[in-house]
Every structure is written in structure tokens, then in C-alpha cells.
Amino acid sequence: MNSIEQQLLKEPKNRLSTIITTIIVIALLLWSVSAFNLSNLTGNGLTIAKNIFAGLFNPNLDLLFNFTDRGVPYLLLETMAIAFLGTVVGAILAIPLAFLSASNIMPKPVVFVVRLFLILVRTIPAIVYGLMFIRVTGPGPFAGVLTMSLTSIGMLSKLYVDVIEDLNTGVLESMESIGCTTFEKIRFGILPQLSAMFISIIIYRFDMNLRDAAVLGLVGAGGIGAPLIFAMNAYKWSEVGSILIGLVALILLVEFISNKVRTRIVRG
Amino acid sequence: MKLNPLAKSKITLENGKEVAMKRSMTPLIILIGIVLIYFSVRITGFSVLVIYERINKLFIILQEMAKPNFDYAPKLWVPLFNTIKMSLLGSILGAIVAIPIAFCASSNIIKSRVVVVLSKFILSILRTFPTLIVALIATFIFGLGTMAGTVAIFLFTIAYVGKLLYEQIENADMKAYEAMHSMGLTTIQSFRYAILPQVLPNYLSTTLFCFEGNVRYASILGYVGAGGIGLLLNENLGWRNYSNVGMILLMLVVAVFIIETVSEHFRKKLM
Numbered sequence: 001m002n003s004i005e006q007q008l009l010k011e012p013k014n015r016l017s018t019i020i021t022t023i024i025v026i027a028l029l030l031w032s033v034s035a036f037n038l039s040n041l042t043g044n045g046l047t048i049a050k051n052i053f054a055g056l057f058n059p060n061l062d063l064l065f066n067f068t069d070r071g072v073p074y075l076l077l078e079t080m081a082i083a084f085l086g087t088v089v090g091a092i093l094a095i096p097l098a099f100l101s102a103s104n105i106m107p108k109p110v111v112f113v114v115r116l117f118l119i120l121v122r123t124i125p126a127i128v129y130g131l132m133f134i135r136v137t138g139p140g141p142f143a144g145v146l147t148m149s150l151t152s153i154g155m156l157s158k159l160y161v162d163v164i165e166d167l168n169t170g171v172l173e174s175m176e177s178i179g180c181t182t183f184e185k186i187r188f189g190i191l192p193q194l195s196a197m198f199i200s201i202i203i204y205r206f207d208m209n210l211r212d213a214a215v216l217g218l219v220g221a222g223g224i225g226a227p228l229i230f231a232m233n234a235y236k237w238s239e240v241g242s243i244l245i246g247l248v249a250l251i252l253l254v255e256f257i258s259n260k261v262r263t264r265i266v267r268g
Numbered sequence: 269m270k271l272n273p274l275a276k277s278k279i280t281l282e283n284g285k286e287v288a289m290k291r292s293m294t295p296l297i298i299l300i301g302i303v304l305i306y307f308s309v310r311i312t313g314f315s316v317l318v319i320y321e322r323i324n325k326l327f328i329i330l331q332e333m334a335k336p337n338f339d340y341a342p343k344l345w346v347p348l349f350n351t352i353k354m355s356l357l358g359s360i361l362g363a364i365v366a367i368p369i370a371f372c373a374s375s376n377i378i379k380s381r382v383v384v385v386l387s388k389f390i391l392s393i394l395r396t397f398p399t400l401i402v403a404l405i406a407t408f409i410f411g412l413g414t415m416a417g418t419v420a421i422f423l424f425t426i427a428y429v430g431k432l433l434y435e436q437i438e439n440a441d442m443k444a445y446e447a448m449h450s451m452g453l454t455t456i457q458s459f460r461y462a463i464l465p466q467v468l469p470n471y472l473s474t475t476l477f478c479f480e481g482n483v484r485y486a487s488i489l490g491y492v493g494a495g496g497i498g499l500l501l502n503e504n505l506g507w508r509n510y511s512n513v514g515m516i517l518l519m520l521v522v523a524v525f526i527i528e529t530v531s532e533h534f535r536k537k538l539m
Contacts, residue, residue, distance in 0.1 A: 031356075035350065049409045052409075120521065123525075128501065128517070136318075136326050137318055141311065142312055142315070145312050212398075229404065
């Protein structure tokens with residue numbers, strides 16, 4: 001028996017756990033197969049699919065390059081404004097919550113309560129907030145902004161906390177030892193450590209909010225979603241095509257720019 | 269210490285050389301930010317006054333939601349399990365289909381640039397379409413029900429797992445792969461024995477993570493008629509029956525929490 005064979009014999013024997021895992025996965029798969037039924041397939045499903053693709057490749061160019069407030073460019077601008085303002089408000093509101101849930105600053109009970117609250121905020125889907133805020137402000141982009149701010153808080157404060165807990169406290173101690181005031185310690189000791197990462201996180205969240213803002217229109221909270229659902233329900237597939245093309249182009253562009261900016265900010 | 273950020277400060281070194289400090293970009297960025305905020309406020313009709321006057325409506329809704337209607341729970345099991353089934357089936361199938369696409373999108377395995385660029389392009393287009401809009405389109409083709417939701421989740425999973433998988437493959441250690449290739453194994457064979465074992469733990473972990481997220485997404489897909497618990501959520505919000513909404517959200521939060529805990533346990537084991 002040579003050394004290779006000896007090494008091969010040392011391979012851990014986990015056949016039993018492999019078999020059990022396989023059985024569990026297959027059982028779950030079989031259980032969930034009932035979600036797959038073609039019984040509801042509408043008779044003209046294939047025609048509709050063909051029409052959708054025809055519409056996507058023959059977009060309504062009038063709508064795509066119409067610069068009034070009904071055209072795609074303005075709707076995209078409105079969607080971006082909703083996402084931007086929502087991100088800004090959420091980013092500001094998330095700062096105190098993040099400091100309250102940072103375990104190196106606050107006592108444990110406070111951290112626990114604030115974290116529980118943040119988990120609750122994050123789990124409720126954006127659309128539910130949207131429908132709730134519409135009762136507050138009436139339909140329109142304003143409800144979208146409020147929804148975006150609330151949904152941003154959950155994730156932003158979670159990511160902020162990671163940065164805050166990584167703070168280098170050695171800097172603060174040395175500043176204290178040379179006699180800096182509290183204001184100077186925050187301005188020159190804490191802010192420079194946090195600002196770059198915070199801005200990078202905010203830009204990332206803006207990227208995500210843009211996608212959500214596009215969807216929020218479906219519930220009437222402004223942006224490009226509402227015209228999209230109207231066009232679909234009216235089977236105007238070329239309008240759907242032009243809206244979707246505008247949306248995809250905008251999202252890809254913003255993603256590209258945000259990736260570039262974030263790498264520049266984080267690398268300095 | 270100079271606090272005026274616009275002044276260009278200079279430091280004289282010991283050898284008499286003057287070094288200018290880099291001018292800070294901060295004031296410019298703040299100015300741009302303020303301009304953007306101003307225009308966004310104009311476009312969206314943001315007003316603090318409305319919030320101040322009408323925010324109590326939100327608290328009335330929240331108060332009603334905080335008293336979940338437990339009698340409603342028995343009606344929720346089937347839609348809740350439908351939601352989980354949709355995300356489970358969509359995630360598993362999507363994760364399987366993602367493998368060949370990610371294989372084609374890895375520039376270190378496939379030598380043809382056209383195939384690589386095309387596969388990457390397909391993945392990024394799929395990723396850009398919001399899931400809810402895909403579900404909406406799917407309801408037109410597959411009819412109302414869980415099938416449309418499954419398709420939407422399936423497509424999203426392909427895009428998400430596919431992107432992370434091809435990044436993994438491109439960063440994998442190529443030495444074993446090249447050795448096997450030189451011994452005469454085909455590309456598929458060497459991929460199976462050299463690259464797959466390297467990326468497998470990460471791939472499974474990504475799939476589990478994607479499944480967690482998909483349960484959250486699936487819960488709202490019912491809003492456009494794509495099956496699951498979202499349909500009831502939409503109905504009860506429409507009827508302003510907020511204690512039922514509270515019950516749905518409670519069940520959803522508990523289900524998501526259980527799934528996340530289980531999946532996190534397995535993901536930690538995989539790492």
C-alpha cells in the first residue's frame with residue numbers, strides 16, 4: 001500500500017450524513033412540486049408570451065423619448081428622486097439607531113431591544129409599508145419616499161453597526177492624552193474613520209432602493225411602477241417594452257457608477 | 269488647527285520645501301447633495317408639515333396591527349406553505365440551472381469571448397428585472413397562482429446564484445485543473461474534479477442564503493396574483509382589516525426567523 005492509498009483511506013467517512021441530506025432535499029423537493037402546476041396556464045399564454053417579447057423588441061419610441069411628465073425619462077427621474085430622498089432620510093435616521101445598537105457603546109439591554117426592533121422593521125415587506133403610508137399621505141411619490149426611508153433604516157443601521165464596532169479606539173485614547181476636547185475627538189478621531197464606509201454603505205443602499213422604488217409604483221406610491229402596471233393591464237406591450245428598457249438601462253447605469261464610486265471611496 | 273476647509277494650507281518642511289495640502293472635496297460634495305435634495309423634494313412633493321399633521325394615522329394602523337387576530341391563523345397555513353413551496357422549488361431549480369450558465373460565464377474555463385460575454389450579459393439583465401415585475405409578467409403567461417411566483421423566483425435565483433458562482437469559479441485555483449487537462453481529461457471532467465470541489469461549499473451556502481431571501485420576496489409576490497400569502501396580505505390591507513394583517517405579518521416573521529436560523533446553522537457548517 002503506497003502513501004497515496006493511505007492518504008485516501010484517511011478521507012472522512014460521511015456517507016450516512018450525505019444520504020440523509022440527499023433524502024431530506026429530495027423529500028422537500030417532492031413536497032414543493034405541487035407549486036408547479038400548469039393547470040392555470042391561460043389558453044392564450046403562448047400568444048401573450050410572444051406579444052410580450054414582440055413588445056420588448058419593438059418599444060414605443062414616442063414614450064421612451066418623450067420629455068413631458070408622462071414620458072419614460074421623467075418617470076425615471078421621479079423614481080430616482082424617490083429613491084434618493086428615501087435613502088437620505090433613512091441614512092440620517094439610521095445613525096442614532098446604529099449607535100444605540102452598537103454593543104461597544106451601549107449597555108446590553110438597550111442593544112437587545114433596539115436590535116429586535118430593527119429585525120422587525122427589516123422583515124416587513126416594503127409593499128406593506130407602502131400601502132400603510134398611502135393612508136397617511138395619499139397616493140403619490142411622497143408615500144414612496146416615506147416607505148423607502150423606513151425600509152432603508154433596517155439594513156443601513158445593521159451595516160453601520162459593523163463599522164462602529166470596528167472603530168479603532170486607540171486613536172481616541174491618544175487624542176485624549178494630548179488634551180483634545182470631546183468635539184475635537186469626534187471631528188478628527190471618529191468622523192474620518194466612519195465617513196468613508198458610511199458613504200459607501202449609503203450608495204449601496206441607494207442602488208437597492210432604486211429597484212424597490214420601481215416596484216413601489218405598483219401600489220400607487222409614485223415612480224415608474226404605476227404606468228407599467230397600467231400598460232400591462234391594457235395589454236400595451238410596446239409601452240411595457242419601452243418602460244422596461246428604460247428601467248433596466250437606468251438600473252445597470254446606476255449599478256455601474258455606484259460600484260466605481262464605492263471602490264474609489266473605500267480604497268481612498 | 270485650521271477649520272476653514274476652503275483655504276489651501278501649506279506646510280514648510282525642514283529643508284524649506286513647501287508642501288500644499290490636498291484641497292478637500294467635502295464642500296463640493298455637500299453642495300451637490302443639497303442641490304439634489306432640493307430637486308428631489310420638489311419632484312416628490314415631500315413635506316414635513318403633512319408628516320406632522322397626519323402621522324397619527326400610521327400609529328392608529330400600527331396599534332390595530334399590534335393586536336393580531338389569532339382566530340384568523342387556521343386560514344393562513346395553506347398560503348404560508350404555498351409561499352415556502354414556491355421559494356423552495358424556485359431556489360432549488362434555479363440553483364441547478366445556474367451551474368451551466370455560470371460555467372459558460374467563467375472566462376478562465378470557456379475560451380470563447382462571445383459565449384462568456386453573452387452569458388454574463390444574460391445574468392445581469394435577469395438580475396436587473398425586479399422580481400415583482402417578473403412575477404407580474406409571469407401571471408399573464410402562466411395564469412394566477414403559485415406557478416407564476418415559482419417562475420419569478422426561479423429566474424431571480426439563476427441570476428443571483430449564477431453571478432456569485434462564476435465569480436467563485438474565476439477566482440478558483442487553476443493548478444489542479446490545468447494538470448488534469450494536460451493528462452487528457454476533457455474540460456467538463458476536469459471542471460468536475462478540480463473546480464467543483466473548490467466552489468461547492470460556497471455554492472451551497474449562496475443557495476441557502478438566496479433561499480432565505482426568496483422566502484421574503486415570495487411573501488409579497490401574491491400582491492400581483494402570483495400565489496402565496498401575499499394575496500391575503502393585499503386583500504386585508506384593502507379591507508383595512510389591520511388585525512388580520514398583523515396576524516399574517518406575525519406568522520411571516522416567525523416563519524422567516526425559523527428558516528433563517530436553520531439555514532444559518534447549515535451555512536456555518538459549510539464554511
